[in-house]
Amino acid sequence: MIDIFFILFAILAIGGAITMITAEEPMYATLGLLISILSVGGFFALLNASFLFMVQIIVYAGAVLTLFLFLLMFLNIKKEDLPHEPKKYMLITLGAVLMIPINMLIFKALSTLPNIDMVLVESDFGTIKALGMQLYTEWLLPFELISVLLLVALIGVIVLAKQKSKKEIKQ
Amino acid sequence: MELKKEEDLSLGDSVLVTKLDTAVNWARSYSMWPMVFGTACCGIEFMSVAASKHDISRFGAEVVRFSPRQADLLVVAGTISYKQAPILKKIYDQMPEPKWVISMGACACSGGFYDNYTTVQGIDQIIPVDEYIAGCPPRPEAFFDSLIRIQEKSNRESILEKDRQHDRDFKGFLDA
Amino acid sequence: MEFAAVVIIFINILLAVNLAVGTTPIMVWWERRVSGFMQGRSGPNRAHIGGIRLGGLVQSVADMIKLAFKEDFIPAFIKHKMFFIMAPVIMFICSFLTVGVIPFADRLVIDGVTYTMQALPIDLGILWFLAFAGLSVYGIVLGGYASTSKFGILSSIRAIAQVISYEASMGLAIISMLIVYGSVNLSDIAEYQGGLLFGFIPAWGIIMQPLAALIFIVAAFAETNRAPFDLAEGESELVAGYHTEYSAMRFGLFQVSEFAAMSAASALIVTMFFGGYQVPWLNTQALQENINIVLFAMMIILPATIYFFTQWIKKNNTWVDENDPRAKESKILIKIFKGIAIAVVVILALLLLFGLGTNGTNIATAMIQVSTFLLKFFLINFFFVWIRWTLLRFRYDQLQLLGWKVLLPLALLNIVITATYVLVLGA
Amino acid sequence: MHNKVYEVSHEKVRETILNLKENEDFTLLLDVTATDYLNYPGHKAERFAVVYILRDSTFKNEVIIKTMVDDETLTLLTISDIYYAANWGEREVFDQYGIIFEGHPNLKRVLNHHQFVGHPLRKDYVITDGQICTETEDLMDEMRPLLKQKGYEEDEVMLLNVGPSHPATHGTIRNLLAMEGESIVAATTEIGYLHRGFEKACETHTYSQIIPYTDRLNYCSAILNNIGYCKSIEDMMDIEIPERAKFIRVIVGELSRIMDHAVCNAANCVDLGGLTNFWYIFNPRDEAYEVLSKLTGARLTNSYTRIGGLSYDLYDGFAEEVESVLRSTEKSIDDALSLIARNKIFLDRTQDVGIITEEFAISAGITGPNLRSTGSPRDMRQDKPYYHYDSFDFDVVVGSHGDVYDRMMVRFEEMIQSIRIIRQAIKQIPDGSIITDNRAVALPPKDQVYGSIEGMMNQFKLVFEGVKVPKGEYYSSTEAANGELGFYVVSDGSGTPHKVKCRPPCYYALGAYSKIIENTMLADAVVTMASMNFIAGEFDR
Amino acid sequence: MGIKTVKRHGDTLRDKLYIPAIVSGMKTTMRHFVTNIKDNSNLITKSYPEVQPTDITDRYRGVHRLTKREDDSISCVACYMCATACPADCMFIEATERTDGVDEKMPAVFNIDLLECVFCGYCVEACPCDAIRMDTGIFSFVADQRKDFILSKEALLANTRSKDFSDD
Amino acid sequence: MTTLLGYGTIAIILFSIGVIGVVARRNIFVMYMSIELMLNAVNLLLVVFSKLHQDMDGQIIAMMIIAIAAAEAAIFLTVMILLFRSKGSLDSDLFIKLKPEINR
Amino acid sequence: MSNELLLASSVFVLIGILLSAVFMLTTYLGPSRKKGANKNTVYESGISKPVGGTNIKFSIKFYIVAILFVIFDVEIIFMFPWAVNVRELGYLGLGEMFTFMALLSAGLIYIYKKKALLWN
Ligand code: SF4
Numbered sequence A: 001m002i003d004i005f006f007i008l009f010a011i012l013a014i015g016g017a018i019t020m021i022t023a024e025e026p027m028y029a030t031l032g033l034l035i036s037i038l039s040v041g042g043f044f045a046l047l048n049a050s051f052l053f054m055v056q057i058i059v060y061a062g063a064v065l066t067l068f069l070f071l072l073m074f075l076n077i078k079k080e081d082l083p084h085e086p087k088k089y090m091l092i093t094l095g096a097v098l099m100i101p102i103n104m105l106i107f108k109a110l111s112t113l114p115n116i117d118m119v120l121v122e123s124d125f126g127t128i129k130a131l132g133m134q135l136y137t138e139w140l141l142p143f144e145l146i147s148v149l150l151l152v153a154l155i156g157v158i159v160l161a162k163q164k165s166k167k168e169i170k171q
Numbered sequence B: 001m002e003l004k005k006e007e008d009l010s011l012g013d014s015v016l017v018t019k020l021d022t023a024v025n026w027a028r029s030y031s032m033w034p035m036v037f038g039t040a041c042c043g044i045e046f047m048s049v050a051a052s053k054h055d056i057s058r059f060g061a062e063v064v065r066f067s068p069r070q071a072d073l074l075v076v077a078g079t080i081s082y083k084q085a086p087i088l089k090k091i092y093d094q095m096p097e098p099k100w101v102i103s104m105g106a107c108a109c110s111g112g113f114y115d116n117y118t119t120v121q122g123i124d125q126i127i128p129v130d131e132y133i134a135g136c137p138p139r140p141e142a143f144f145d146s147l148i149r150i151q152e153k154s155n156r157e158s159i160l161e162k163d164r165q166h167d168r169d170f171k172g173f174l175d176a
Numbered sequence C: 001m002e003f004a005a006v007v008i009i010f011i012n013i014l015l016a017v018n019l020a021v022g023t024t025p026i027m028v029w030w031e032r033r034v035s036g037f038m039q040g041r042s043g044p045n046r047a048h049i050g051g052i053r054l055g056g057l058v059q060s061v062a063d064m065i066k067l068a069f070k071e072d073f074i075p076a077f078i079k080h081k082m083f084f085i086m087a088p089v090i091m092f093i094c095s096f097l098t099v100g101v102i103p104f105a106d107r108l109v110i111d112g113v114t115y116t117m118q119a120l121p122i123d124l125g126i127l128w129f130l131a132f133a134g135l136s137v138y139g140i141v142l143g144g145y146a147s148t149s150k151f152g153i154l155s156s157i158r159a160i161a162q163v164i165s166y167e168a169s170m171g172l173a174i175i176s177m178l179i180v181y182g183s184v185n186l187s188d189i190a191e192y193q194g195g196l197l198f199g200f201i202p203a204w205g206i207i208m209q210p211l212a213a214l215i216f217i218v219a220a221f222a223e224t225n226r227a228p229f230d231l232a233e234g235e236s237e238l239v240a241g242y243h244t245e246y247s248a249m250r251f252g253l254f255q256v257s258e259f260a261a262m263s264a265a266s267a268l269i270v271t272m273f274f275g276g277y278q279v280p281w282l283n284t285q286a287l288q289e290n291i292n293i294v295l296f297a298m299m300i301i302l303p304a305t306i307y308f309f310t311q312w313i314k315k316n317n318t319w320v321d322e323n324d325p326r327a328k329e330s331k332i333l334i335k336i337f338k339g340i341a342i343a344v345v346v347i348l349a350l351l352l353l354f355g356l357g358t359n360g361t362n363i364a365t366a367m368i369q370v371s372t373f374l375l376k377f378f379l380i381n382f383f384f385v386w387i388r389w390t391l392l393r394f395r396y397d398q399l400q401l402l403g404w405k406v407l408l409p410l411a412l413l414n415i416v417i418t419a420t421y422v423l424v425l426g427a
Numbered sequence D: 001m002h003n004k005v006y007e008v009s010h011e012k013v014r015e016t017i018l019n020l021k022e023n024e025d026f027t028l029l030l031d032v033t034a035t036d037y038l039n040y041p042g043h044k045a046e047r048f049a050v051v052y053i054l055r056d057s058t059f060k061n062e063v064i065i066k067t068m069v070d071d072e073t074l075t076l077l078t079i080s081d082i083y084y085a086a087n088w089g090e091r092e093v094f095d096q097y098g099i100i101f102e103g104h105p106n107l108k109r110v111l112n113h114h115q116f117v118g119h120p121l122r123k124d125y126v127i128t129d130g131q132i133c134t135e136t137e138d139l140m141d142e143m144r145p146l147l148k149q150k151g152y153e154e155d156e157v158m159l160l161n162v163g164p165s166h167p168a169t170h171g172t173i174r175n176l177l178a179m180e181g182e183s184i185v186a187a188t189t190e191i192g193y194l195h196r197g198f199e200k201a202c203e204t205h206t207y208s209q210i211i212p213y214t215d216r217l218n219y220c221s222a223i224l225n226n227i228g229y230c231k232s233i234e235d236m237m238d239i240e241i242p243e244r245a246k247f248i249r250v251i252v253g254e255l256s257r258i259m260d261h262a263v264c265n266a267a268n269c270v271d272l273g274g275l276t277n278f279w280y281i282f283n284p285r286d287e288a289y290e291v292l293s294k295l296t297g298a299r300l301t302n303s304y305t306r307i308g309g310l311s312y313d314l315y316d317g318f319a320e321e322v323e324s325v326l327r328s329t330e331k332s333i334d335d336a337l338s339l340i341a342r343n344k345i346f347l348d349r350t351q352d353v354g355i356i357t358e359e360f361a362i363s364a365g366i367t368g369p370n371l372r373s374t375g376s377p378r379d380m381r382q383d384k385p386y387y388h389y390d391s392f393d394f395d396v397v398v399g400s401h402g403d404v405y406d407r408m409m410v411r412f413e414e415m416i417q418s419i420r421i422i423r424q425a426i427k428q429i430p431d432g433s434i435i436t437d438n439r440a441v442a443l444p445p446k447d448q449v450y451g452s453i454e455g456m457m458n459q460f461k462l463v464f465e466g467v468k469v470p471k472g473e474y475y476s477s478t479e480a481a482n483g484e485l486g487f488y489v490v491s492d493g494s495g496t497p498h499k500v501k502c503r504p505p506c507y508y509a510l511g512a513y514s515k516i517i518e519n520t521m522l523a524d525a526v527v528t529m530a531s532m533n534f535i536a537g538e539f540d541r
Numbered sequence E: 001m002g003i004k005t006v007k008r009h010g011d012t013l014r015d016k017l018y019i020p021a022i023v024s025g026m027k028t029t030m031r032h033f034v035t036n037i038k039d040n041s042n043l044i045t046k047s048y049p050e051v052q053p054t055d056i057t058d059r060y061r062g063v064h065r066l067t068k069r070e071d072d073s074i075s076c077v078a079c080y081m082c083a084t085a086c087p088a089d090c091m092f093i094e095a096t097e098r099t100d101g102v103d104e105k106m107p108a109v110f111n112i113d114l115l116e117c118v119f120c121g122y123c124v125e126a127c128p129c130d131a132i133r134m135d136t137g138i139f140s141f142v143a144d145q146r147k148d149f150i151l152s153k154e155a156l157l158a159n160t161r162s163k164d165f166s167d168d
Numbered sequence F: 001m002t003t004l005l006g007y008g009t010i011a012i013i014l015f016s017i018g019v020i021g022v023v024a025r026r027n028i029f030v031m032y033m034s035i036e037l038m039l040n041a042v043n044l045l046l047v048v049f050s051k052l053h054q055d056m057d058g059q060i061i062a063m064m065i066i067a068i069a070a071a072e073a074a075i076f077l078t079v080m081i082l083l084f085r086s087k088g089s090l091d092s093d094l095f096i097k098l099k100p101e102i103n104r
Numbered sequence G: 001m002s003n004e005l006l007l008a009s010s011v012f013v014l015i016g017i018l019l020s021a022v023f024m025l026t027t028y029l030g031p032s033r034k035k036g037a038n039k040n041t042v043y044e045s046g047i048s049k050p051v052g053g054t055n056i057k058f059s060i061k062f063y064i065v066a067i068l069f070v071i072f073d074v075e076i077i078f079m080f081p082w083a084v085n086v087r088e089l090g091y092l093g094l095g096e097m098f099t100f101m102a103l104l105s106a107g108l109i110y111i112y113k114k115k116a117l118l119w120n
């Protein structure tokens, strides 16, 4: 059962990713990424990291990608605004050809790791409660830093955006 | 009115199709979602049709759709001027099949007493009409009578028949 | 897997599917009839099959069949046909999935094995709801975007901005509930609410956290695009919004998913704030212990209700024209109801006579709880309809301001208070 | 009783009007129209005359300025920079008569479609000469300059057509909006979708045959139009109608006003998304229609008045039935207000939205509730009382901000005032006949027609020739539901009018609409439109 | 007589809280709901095809009819008065000699196009011999073809005064 | 299949695709999304290892990465808007020459 | 992840997909698609040839709202693990979270101050 899901998610994730890098229209690229991200979320679920699975869907799929989509509609990118990429497919193939040996190398290295064949299935692990306990005891500082980072991002965005709107008024 | 045409029903006399026809026609007749093309006084009287006293919802037809894509019944209520004609035509064309048209009131049916340079002398010069209602404006009751007649008419159709006959033959002055 | 497990999973899925899709015609009917009565008119009452109208419920069936057999038209100017086709499907599946996590009854113990009464027995029920409610916005966006209609695009933008403005407050409201319940599992949450506060008030979410309940309900309205937040399809401005170019069942699917989302929202509201499947003052244990008394009480209450109901039918379900098949409906209905009443009484009497056994008691309890849940569910639905026909629509920016400037700070404040209170009291 | 018509030469007319506005306080331009004197008995001078009707700020006096237009050039100087209202007024004259106003910012057709050739109200245009329109105009010729003036490029905004077939515009108004996001940067309004040639039709029908046509002007309150028209003809002929007729006219007129306001407020609530109010407000309306139907023989298009009086007397039990209508109206107003009056959502949606300032309203020729909502207590019923309106105890209702909220509340409150008037009038109604016995005006009673040869002859004469109105021109106005409804009639002494021009109150309000909604949001534009009560039959005629 | 300024709500705290006003609105809708569901006869709705309208009196301008004299012959004398008075021009009358000696003329053709007719009642008012009336009480006339709306003399004669009306 | 090797392979493939996207495409939007994809691949590995070692830290780091990615997305997209509005294109080559213009 | 859960969820998802497929397949039941130039035009209040594309120049405020949402969403997600552990984490956790929320509110207040949410 789990294997079926694994294969399904693998196909979706890779398919989505390939759609993303090959798509001409940003809209399709975004949806490709969405599928990819949802499948990665699926992997999380298979790995019992259920909370992370939710985080993936809520934050990545639900918020960040919505933002992307929003931006696309916002900018209303037309065909002529897209960069002209005549050699796109060639470059991608080239990249793929280059990446395969590197991948093989990593793959080799990976297979020498201990426990490599351990099946990652059962066990109750990754519940929100356990995660919370660890996060709020051992990861105190990074957690607070994250909040500072978010605050900075927020302020940064507003400063940037406001700057633009002032300019618009002047026009 | 000849609604059933022989050749269209070549496979159509099977019991299954007849049963299905009955069911679909029943559903269609009780789910006439109107698109009200109300322009003038008749449009105001159509408001009374929707108001509590007369209450069009009894017939399941209170789901007034403003997008022609979701409507089944075009109610033309009010005077149609030449300026308005292309719009009416367009709305009618944009409606998906099967569709019915009620022409409500003297103006829509024949121009009424506006026999002049600006009024279309009957919307049947532009689009095919299934039901005319006389009156200026017709009473809400008259509208219900024609709605009931449309319901009966829709019961005489077959799902095998793709185009309705009067549509096929129709040619208005805006059809190039 | 055992037979019992399969049956229970099957039943749960069936319940959830019914809640998501099966309730749509009922809710449409509910909406039309209730609004009719609120406005002093009768609402749909003519559609009938052989005279049977079921108070207009048949009308919804007619609508569904009509939509299925209507011409489904995809205009040629639509560039992204795929998006156009996918949009309603995405929206439907997202709304559909949200219903899966609702517990319909307490954990059922059969032969010593415990089964969770959820179609999707996952732990993170609430997060699941949040996630898929957020994802369903893709449906609206793609629909509006693919339609290439200006109304559609405007509506998509409104929809995104609206959903995202309220998801934050909704999340915060949920957090303050979690502080109280100490779990994200909806089954746990519902179980918790079986307790009593100060010994006599049911410990329902709405009583413990009225503010969070209010915020959550408002946000749920916004997330499901219901009035007064139905800006995305605000008819007076945007014609039909993102589904302006949709026809036939594609449009129908949008409607269905809207109602499924509403179902999910009301089911969640019931679970979080109105005690879920809990019968007030009778939690699962109490129910199981006193099952005989409960059954006996039901034996009296049910026929009595049916009696009053038939009286009402006799008085109100009339038809002017004697010869119409519809005129005979009342008699048929009354007969059916009387039959039901007798059957129920007989069954209950038999059960009481022969005893239930442990499994039987548990199943009976579960059934009572499912009915309680459904009852509450429809009451919340009624509330949705009631609100819709009372209030006006917000304006776009006012809605956002309400979300960001009123609900969000309130929710934050609520969290602070709740957390402090819980800790101080707990310490 | 004829009001004075001042003739001014066409070089002087602009100066005169400017002078009148600045020094004589004639701040309101009621109407601009023209007369084609072709075939007018005894007319020798130039063919066209342009007529300006002005009103002073107290609403007590009006003045008519007439100027003959040079046949060669057909050109006049525009006054659209003096009065905002002249913008559309002059456009209409250009459309219907082909008179060119020099300096007008945008002189194009307004009522007829853009493919129309010729000018229909000229006497030599054949009335039945219809012209097919194959497609709608794109309106960019109006939009482009506007955008330029605002400093926008054409592709920086979204151009959205709201109407004609749109739930908010009731099928007859088209707005082309240039939008940036949700806010409107520029707007143009196009009308004429319901232009039915009322004025041309009047020229081929007798004076009394016109009454059914007036029903269809503001079809929400047909009787008020009947009254307005008949009153102007009666004034023109200098006949008094019987007292009883006056009181009945007041009663049914106010009843119509209630219904008109009800329709407006109900539609407004629908546009605000509060659908239930629609049914609450409409409930008494159907009752009122029943009363009117029993009284006049038709529900909506009553054609109740006749020149010189009324067509039917009250029926038995009228007073009680009206009282019950009034009671349920009061109840429905209460119900509707309980849903909205204090609801913050409603208040946010309506307060300070679609604001009209008093100054702008006057300049744009906006009258009636829309003007009163700005705080200006101008009501023809009190400023120039007719039919003993001055003897009734009622208040003129004014608002304070001129926004959507004020307009709605003013309408609700005016409904209540109308109820007061009706109650008083019903008490005071005298006995007597309902139509004058002047046989040159009114048809003889039926028994006389059947019984006496004299009556028969009278009937023949009136039916075949119509009521003979003395030669001349005349403007008279009443307070209709939407504001000042005026009729400017030119008679050549025969039974058919040479020209009838209706001064529809909402034509000018609509002309100002695109200015009012600038820089508001789409949703606001919709409610603003609903709150100003644009009735297509009236502005398009 | 005076000037009344409308009240402006929204400044009080109660108004700003949203909830109280919403609750009072909900009370109103609920009140209607409860009264109507308790007893359906409280509904304003009239079930039309079964329940007929009540405002049709003999003043009501329904479909026309041509009256007959006592001897069952047509009253109309083809004087064209009605056609002249008709603003919609929807009457078509052709006169012919009357041979039965009752009068000089009678209509050979008397058509009314009900689709054009605006039901103003002017024809009735104009008729000098009470030959045309609109008191049939027929308030609804629908058909699916335009020619069905042209009522001929025979059809008009066949219409009768509505039985519901009292004799005056 | 659901072994470390299996998950590892998927993660590597996703990562590689991300790399290719960044290198091969000139559409700055797609480039950015490729980076997001790489982050996801890393996250996946983190979670796998966390599971392997039965230690929560991997998941917590993954969560932090998601948070940082969100913050980054916010800033990045804002800059994109500004650039796109001033430049009207999504070509990454254009942006390279842009440096002095940003501060304008 | 247990097999049961997987089974249940896959069945549930499958039913969802199946249902939407059924709904979609009804397309073929309806009447034929009548081609027509007019029918294939976009609905815009019945205007023959609407001008201008669907390019919407949104106000930058829309965008700010979206960003705001992303950031708040992340913050909320971080609060969930805390919320279920409030009792266990005790006052330390409380203090931690209050600091976090204080920073969050600071951002919010900054936005209010900057009037980034106000239209007009
Ligand atoms: S038929 Fe009569 S009521 Fe209807 S729109 Fe025409 S004039 Fe108005």
Ligand code: SF4
Residues within 6 Å of the ligand: E082, E085, E086, E087, E088, E089, E090, E091, E112, E116, E117, E118, E119, E120, E121, E122, E123, E124
């Ligand atoms: S009712 Fe009026 S329109 Fe009809 S035939 Fe008589 S006069 Fe003509």
Ligand code: SF4
Residues within 6 Å of the ligand: E075, E076, E077, E078, E079, E080, E081, E082, E083, E093, E126, E127, E128, E129, E130, E131, E132
């Ligand atoms: S109906 Fe009366 S008016 Fe008409 S032609 Fe006959 S007699 Fe004359």
